[in-house]
Amino acid sequence: MVRRWVLLPALALGALWWWAVxxxxxxxxxxxxxxxxxxxxxxxxxxxxxxxASRAGGAGAAGGTTTATTAWRRPRSGGRSDPS
Known part of the structure; x- marks a missing residue:
């Protein structure tokens, strides 16, 4: 959940950026x-x-291990994934 003290300055900076553009x-x-x-x-x-990269188990920067993520492929109409 985004805190209000983060959201308001972010909206103000976004409005300033749009004004400049x-x-x-x-x-x-x-x-x-x-x-x-x-x-x-x-x-x-x-x-x-x-x-x-995502952190495993919510570990912080000190001592945490990163895990690689793989893309999710939607099954074809037959209900099975591609064997390749």
């Missing part, structure tokens, strides 16, 4: 360095890999 798109001649920095920074944050 819309200002750059709609009135680029009036947009300045601040709008460009906010838009580029928000876009750059979206490139960060947040969930790379």
């Amino acid at each position: 819309m200002r750059l798109a709609l009135v680029p001649e009036q947009a300045g360095l601040i709008e460009g920095a906010v838009a580029a920074g928000g876009w750059g944050l979206s490139l960060l890999p947040v969930h790379v």
Whole structure:
């Protein structure tokens, strides 16, 4: 569950980012360095890999082991999975 003290600042930062992007798109001649920095920074944050690997048993970073996950394949119409 997301805490309220995390949700409100996240919404405010998201609104600030959208304001900067819309200002750059709609009135680029009036947009300045601040709008460009906010838009580029928000876009750059979206490139960060947040969930790379899962932790086994909820262990923390110290001493925890990571486990690889495999993709789930939906069974075909016959009810069985592909033998390959």
